[in-house]
Amino acid sequence: EVQLVESGGGLVQPGRSLRLSCTASGFTFGVYAMSWVRQAPGKGLEWVGFIRGKAYDGTTEYAASVKGRFTISRDDSKSIAYLQMNSLRTEDTAVYYCSRYVGYLGDWGQGTLVTVSS
Amino acid sequence: DIVMTQTPLSSPVTLGQPASISCRSSQSLVHSDGDTYLSWLQQRPGQPPRLLIYKISNRFSGVPDRFSGSGAGTDFTLKITRVEAEDVGVYYCMQATQFPWTFGQGTKVEIK
Numbered sequence: 001e002v003q004l005v006e007s008g009g010g011l012v013q014p015g016r017s018l019r020l021s022c023t024a025s026g027f028t029f030g031v032y033a034m035s036w037v038r039q040a041p042g043k044g045l046e047w048v049g050f051i052r053g054k055a056y057d058g059t060t061e062y063a064a065s066v067k068g069r070f071t072i073s074r075d076d077s078k079s080i081a082y083l084q085m086n087s088l089r090t091e092d093t094a095v096y097y098c099s100r101y102v103g104y105l106g107d108w109g110q111g112t113l114v115t116v117s118s
Numbered sequence: 119d120i121v122m123t124q125t126p127l128s129s130p131v132t133l134g135q136p137a138s139i140s141c142r143s144s145q146s147l148v149h150s151d152g153d154t155y156l157s158w159l160q161q162r163p164g165q166p167p168r169l170l171i172y173k174i175s176n177r178f179s180g181v182p183d184r185f186s187g188s189g190a191g192t193d194f195t196l197k198i199t200r201v202e203a204e205d206v207g208v209y210y211c212m213q214a215t216q217f218p219w220t221f222g223q224g225t226k227v228e229i230k
Contacts, residue, residue: 047220047221104214
């Protein structure tokens with residue numbers, strides 16, 4: 001059974017950094033691309049970014065709203081995808097979900113809440 | 119960026135009756151590989167998103183057959199043949215044909 005568990009969320013001040021983790025199980029992690037999607041309180045879904053599998057050298061894509069501030073990486077030996085978030089803004093407050101990409105986002109984690117506030 | 123526009127934004131339906139949601143993209147979602155990366159997701163209250171349909175019309179594992187997707191190019195539709203209580207939630211279309219991937223605004227399905 002595929003499982004994705006996000007962790008690392010919490011309360012952080014504007015301008016600070018936070019790193020989220022997405023721990024995967026139930027599949028050969030390194031083969032698959034992974035994506036992060038977020039949802040601000042009471043709002044819709046927003047795609048954050050994407051990291052390809054090792055066959056494509058783990059290259060990344062980002063939404064314009066986070067490009068240059070957020071970085072997605074992966075540790076295939078630990079089956080973990082990371083979302084490093086720097087220079088956080090109040091508008092980054094959201095639940096962050098990771099998802100496995102298999103031509104579509106079929107498997108999702110439960111999400112982790114990030115609150116950016118002073 | 120490709121803009122995804124859903125209609126309606128709210129859909130009150132009677133149990134057992136059909137429901138339909140439209141999604142229109144600002145440009146064709148046909149990828150250079152010939153596939154169309156249009157998905158439909160359901161989000162029940164307090165839950166993460168759940169994939170229902172991928173590549174326009176393919177039901178994901180475990181999705182009841184009362185859900186169906188159709189369309190081509192820039193116009194797509196999600197249909198529920200007979201709405202059940204567990205179908206209450208927000209439905210999103212999403213394109214993964216071109217970066218940045220984009221979602222529709224969401225359509226709230228509720229019971230009358």
